[in-house]
Amino acid sequence: MINRLTDANALDFQAQALVLRSERQRLIASNIANADTPGYIARDMDFAKTLQAATASLSLAQTVSTTNPGHIGSASPGLSGGLAGSDLLYATPSQTNLDRNTVDMDRERASFADNSVKYEATLRFIGANVKTQLSAINGQ
Amino acid sequence: MSMLSIFNVSGSAASAQSQRLNVVASNLANVDTVAGPDGQAYKARQVTFQTQLLGESADDPSAAGVRVSTVTEDQTPGRRVHDPANPSADADGYVTYSNVNAVEEMVNMISASRSYQNNLEVMNTAKTLLLKTIQLGS
Numbered sequence: 220m221i222n223r224l225t226d227a228n229a230l231d232f233q234a235q236a237l238v239l240r241s242e243r244q245r246l247i248a249s250n251i252a253n254a255d256t257p258g259y260i261a262r263d264m265d266f267a268k269t270l271q272a273a274t275a276s277l278s279l280a281q282t283v284s285t286t287n288p289g290h291i292g293s294a295s296p297g298l299s300g301g302l303a304g305s306d307l308l309y310a311t312p313s314q315t316n317l318d319r320n321t322v323d324m325d326r327e328r329a330s331f332a333d334n335s336v337k338y339e340a341t342l343r344f345i346g347a348n349v350k351t352q353l354s355a356i357n358g359q
Numbered sequence: 360m361s362m363l364s365i366f367n368v369s370g371s372a373a374s375a376q377s378q379r380l381n382v383v384a385s386n387l388a389n390v391d392t393v394a395g396p397d398g399q400a401y402k403a404r405q406v407t408f409q410t411q412l413l414g415e416s417a418d419d420p421s422a423a424g425v426r427v428s429t430v431t432e433d434q435t436p437g438r439r440v441h442d443p444a445n446p447s448a449d450a451d452g453y454v455t456y457s458n459v460n461a462v463e464e465m466v467n468m469i470s471a472s473r474s475y476q477n478n479l480e481v482m483n484t485a486k487t488l489l490l491k492t493i494q495l496g497s
Contacts, residue, residue: 238361241361241362241488242361242421244361244362244365244485244488245361245362245364245365245368245421245422246421247481248365248368248369248481248485249368249420249421249422249423249424250423251369251372251477251478251481252368252369252371252372252423252424252425252478252481253372253408253410253423253425254474254477255376255379255408255425255470255471255474256408256409256410256425257407257408259410259423262420262421307420307421324477328477331481331484335484335487335488338488339488339491342488342491342492342495345495345496346495346496349495349496350496
């Protein structure tokens, strides 16, 4: 029962999303930090695509069937954590700068706020999931 | 925990910006200086920023901090004013002042202070999110 609740479904997916949200938060913080560095090129990630790639292994794990109670089901794949540098995209500058810096502060600030709200939303999803399981355990 | 390195990234940027603010302060203080300790007029200073990768691996671009790579002196000739009565005047009666442009420095100061504030806000947000993460499930 607990496996059903915690397995590759909701919780692992949300955990993966949380890791990626914090990665993106760090990425945007780097862009804001380098707003005055000559030649710095702003980076960003395609969140939907990265999350899809990160959770592809989760849905694959569900397809492995166990025909005998003695069989060991496919283990839930661990969180892959950080993402390779090649997954990062380059932000296109809306206005060119004399020092070849491509950080657009307005956009970075907006992305930062957007990302922190979504991070908090993911936190609440996980919190609610944990609460559901706790109330199931208590049986009330 | 990748959110924790936001403090390193934004902290390095805030310290670089405060160094820039420091340089601006010395430039503005010396705007009317005639001669420094070496007998030469003060030369305006300028910091140069450089990206410093702070990730786990050396080529990880997702945690990019900032550091001040060099502090350069502006080599343009200083302002020369004809004032024969001044004790620092040369044989032709000209006094050489520092080459600081006060307007440029004020603009530089505003830019540095805005960037500093931006980084502080980033750190504040990261702190709030981390605190909420700690309270997860309670």
